[in-house]
Amino acid sequence: MELTKEQAQELIAKRVAQEFRNGDVVTLGIGLPTKAVRYLPENVHIIVQSENGVLGVGTYQDETNRDRHITNAGGVGVTINPGGCCVDSAMSFAMMRGGHIDITVLGALQVDAEGNLANWCIPGKFTPGMGGAMDLVVGTKRLIVAMEHTAKGAPKILNRCTLPLTAVHKVNMIITEKAVFEVTPTGLLLREIMPDSSLDDIRAATAADFEVDLR
Amino acid sequence: MVKIITPAEAVQFFKNNQTIMVGGFLNCGVPNLVLDELIKTPLAGWTLISNDTGEAGINRGQLIHAGKIKKAIVSHIGTNLETVQLYNEGKIEIDLQPQGSLAERIRADGAGLGGILTPVGVGTDIEKDKQKIVLNGQEYLLETPLHADIAIVYATYADQFGNLAFHGSTRNFNVLMPMAADVVIVEAEQILDEPLSPDEVVVPGIFVDYLIDGGANGID
Numbered sequence: 001m002e003l004t005k006e007q008a009q010e011l012i013a014k015r016v017a018q019e020f021r022n023g024d025v026v027t028l029g030i031g032l033p034t035k036a037v038r039y040l041p042e043n044v045h046i047i048v049q050s051e052n053g054v055l056g057v058g059t060y061q062d063e064t065n066r067d068r069h070i071t072n073a074g075g076v077g078v079t080i081n082p083g084g085c086c087v088d089s090a091m092s093f094a095m096m097r098g099g100h101i102d103i104t105v106l107g108a109l110q111v112d113a114e115g116n117l118a119n120w121c122i123p124g125k126f127t128p129g130m131g132g133a134m135d136l137v138v139g140t141k142r143l144i145v146a147m148e149h150t151a152k153g154a155p156k157i158l159n160r161c162t163l164p165l166t167a168v169h170k171v172n173m174i175i176t177e178k179a180v181f182e183v184t185p186t187g188l189l190l191r192e193i194m195p196d197s198s199l200d201d202i203r204a205a206t207a208a209d210f211e212v213d214l215r
Numbered sequence: 216m217v218k219i220i221t222p223a224e225a226v227q228f229f230k231n232n233q234t235i236m237v238g239g240f241l242n243c244g245v246p247n248l249v250l251d252e253l254i255k256t257p258l259a260g261w262t263l264i265s266n267d268t269g270e271a272g273i274n275r276g277q278l279i280h281a282g283k284i285k286k287a288i289v290s291h292i293g294t295n296l297e298t299v300q301l302y303n304e305g306k307i308e309i310d311l312q313p314q315g316s317l318a319e320r321i322r323a324d325g326a327g328l329g330g331i332l333t334p335v336g337v338g339t340d341i342e343k344d345k346q347k348i349v350l351n352g353q354e355y356l357l358e359t360p361l362h363a364d365i366a367i368v369y370a371t372y373a374d375q376f377g378n379l380a381f382h383g384s385t386r387n388f389n390v391l392m393p394m395a396a397d398v399v400i401v402e403a404e405q406i407l408d409e410p411l412s413p414d415e416v417v418v419p420g421i422f423v424d425y426l427i428d429g430g431a432n433g434i435d
Contacts, residue, residue: 050384051314052240052243052384052387053240053384053386053387054384067383068242068243069243069244069371069382069383069384069385070383070384071240071241071242071243071383071384073240074241075240075241075242075243075294086381086383086384086385086386087386088318088386088387088388088389088390088391088417089240089266089314089315089317089318089386089387089388089390089391090315090318090319090322090390090391092315092318093314093315093318093319094315096315097315097333097334097335120311121311121340124303125303126293126299127292127293127299127302127303127309127311128291128292128293128294129267129289129290129291129292129293129309129311130290130291130311130313130314130341131267131291131293131314132290132313132314132315133313134313134315134316134335134336134339134341135313135314135315135316135335138334138335164339164340165338165339165340166339167338167339168337168338168339
């Protein structure tokens with residue numbers, strides 16, 4: 001059964017949320033990764049850091065608390081949780097680069113069996129830029145790639161990325177609507193098959209070699 | 216006391232082909248009024264140093280749209296499809312840099328440092344043309360300082376001494392750029408009659424040359 005884009009994203013976001021531990025400082029990429037906070041397990045409270053300089057991102061603003069001077073890294077109005085604060089860009093990236101972020105969740109154009117990530121440039125076509133992604137991936141304690149398994153049917157999990165890299169050997173885990181992989185020094189390890197997928201489905205949609213060790 | 220000028224008066228400090236820093240992150244904390252004036256001038260050929268190029272035709276995107284920018288040193292252009300298109304067509308030079316390195320390069324200039332060593336970008340295309348230094352077995356890129364002829368930044372509050380304070384997530388690059396430019400123009404939403412408390416000051420007034428009463432900052 002083919003999932004819709006929305007169903008796939010919800011499945012991924014829910015699975016990502018299971019990775020958070022109470023008290024984690026977390027940075028989430030724009031789009032799908034940001035949705036993971038909706039599905040936090042009960043009694044798990046995390047501190048969300050946003051690269052534009054917000055620590056303790058709360059909810060989206062509504063008509064009762066509009067403030068155009070408080071946004072997340074996507075430019076969307078947000079609230080700040082009690083205990084949170086705002087900092088400048090140098091301090092914000094000191095948090096990331098300096099190893100003070102527990103988990104980072106980012107999307108990817110490609111990710112590979114060596115833990116390399118490509119998510120900032122499709123040469124000659126679309127070059128959005130790296131923004132804060134290169135700094136984030138270098139300093140974070142754990143890096144999770146959360147993305148749809150394929151792009152218009154084409155595999156995004158490869159033996160070796162072909163697009164310009166964002167980070168080298170930094171990815172720890174890959175979560176898609178089909179599978180959860182761990183990246184180990186010897187390559188990819190398939191740890192979970194998602195509810196609507198199968199091993200054959202995953203093999204067909206993955207252009208990387210992987211071992212299977214289901215938990 | 217720092218001199219208070221109008222957005223139109225700010226134009227006198229600009230010349231062709233200068234390097235200009237502009238504070239802000241997307242549409243948050245951007246000195247919009249000065250940008251509105253700059254696009255009315257015949258001046259051009261600028262190198263823009265900023266986090267991003269905003270959105271098409273809005274704030275810093277206005278400068279791109281008006282053809283004022285020869286080169287942009289930024290971390291991200293994906294929110295402004297006009298910039299992406301001009302880049303693909305070879306009509307603008309874009310030097311994409313990791314956001315944290317961009318921030319530290321600006322800070323390094325203002326802090327009198329010869330550069331910074333960062334592991335960010337090692338093994339990626341960002342290495343190109345950069346010196347690599349190995350220290351204690353770890354590879355670093357030497358990132359050099361970034362300096363500007365003029366910095367235009369946003370502040371929420373300024374006092375008569377040029378001291379600046381900020382509300383919300385408007386600090387971003389606005390706190391760093393005043394240290395790294397020859398002429399610093401600050402667009403403040405409120406210019407206070409009384410001095411800010413020493414405890415409230417985020418950017419000391421010694422870094423600031425001119426203040427503009429930004430009011431609602433060209434928004435609302």
